[in-house]
Amino acid sequence: MPVIRSSDAQLRYEVVGKGPTVVLLHPFPLNHSFWAGVTAQLSTRYRLLLPDLRAHGASELGDGPATMRKLADDLGQICHQEQAGKATFIGVSIGGYLLFEFWRRYREPVAALVLANTRADAETAESKATRLLAAERVLREGTAGFIEEMLGRVLSPATRSSRPDIVDAARKMMQAMSPEDVAGVQRGIAERPDSVSTLASINVPTLVIAGEDDSIPLSEFQRMYKSIFSSMLRTISRAGHYAALEQPEEFGRLLREFLDKRQVR
Numbered sequence: 001m002p003v004i005r006s007s008d009a010q011l012r013y014e015v016v017g018k019g020p021t022v023v024l025l026h027p028f029p030l031n032h033s034f035w036a037g038v039t040a041q042l043s044t045r046y047r048l049l050l051p052d053l054r055a056h057g058a059s060e061l062g063d064g065p066a067t068m069r070k071l072a073d074d075l076g077q078i079c080h081q082e083q084a085g086k087a088t089f090i091g092v093s094i095g096g097y098l099l100f101e102f103w104r105r106y107r108e109p110v111a112a113l114v115l116a117n118t119r120a121d122a123e124t125a126e127s128k129a130t131r132l133l134a135a136e137r138v139l140r141e142g143t144a145g146f147i148e149e150m151l152g153r154v155l156s157p158a159t160r161s162s163r164p165d166i167v168d169a170a171r172k173m174m175q176a177m178s179p180e181d182v183a184g185v186q187r188g189i190a191e192r193p194d195s196v197s198t199l200a201s202i203n204v205p206t207l208v209i210a211g212e213d214d215s216i217p218l219s220e221f222q223r224m225y226k227s228i229f230s231s232m233l234r235t236i237s238r239a240g241h242y243a244a245l246e247q248p249e250e251f252g253r254l255l256r257e258f259l260d261k262r263q264v265r
């Protein structure tokens with residue numbers, strides 16, 4: 001995996017395929033392997049950049065919380081190193097959070113967006129407190145309990161009951177993060193700014209993807225769809241917050257259709 005030094009952390013990423021550049025940003029607390037079921041559908045025509053976000057997978061946490069500003073700056077450096085030019089950026093969950101910050105700071109290379117299983121509003125006082133308490137808990141007790149709780153929230157009932165392979169794959173990716181990594185990301189997400197006002201400024205083609213059983217209410221996806229000019233909304237059945245991992249064929253089909261229609265170069 002290529003390596004880049006971004007401010008205080010060493011970051012790793014993969015590059016797969018040739019063609020117009022597509023950047024795929026995984027959710028917390030997984031890593032770029034999250035996209036394994038989708039890359040084969042895209043790499044025949046597109047050059048894929050697959051970062052391990054700061055504190056995830058093989059990338060370091062650095063100093064302090066993994067804030068959206070740090071993550072956006074990291075992405076800017078990776079795109080610069082890889083001479084990405086105009087690209088489509090696909091973000092799931094925290095990948096979407098950082099794309100809002102990236103749009104505010106580095107929008108020039110963004111040709112199109114896919115916002116999947118994510119939301120634009122900031123943490124509530126309650127959810128912020130929950131994240132900060134979770135950070136303290138993993139530092140005190142380790143990540144095992146946190147991981148099992150996460151699996152119960154992010155995967156659809158259908159996945160949990162009938163796809164133990166997907167549950168195990170998600171668990172193994174989560175287990176790659178140390179307690180310090182998990183705590184640093186939780187604290188960074190707790191600080192993320194509200195991006196609702198940013199939605200109306202997005203003027204590139206945008207695909208919004210929801211999971212039928214996502215923990216994020218459908219109304220949040222509808223708000224993004226209604227607020228972003230030239231956007232479309234699609235919902236994937238039998239999928240939760242990790243739709244690309246749970247239903248990779250359908251997720252990949254939606255991406256390929258969106259990308260091929262625009263032939264982003």
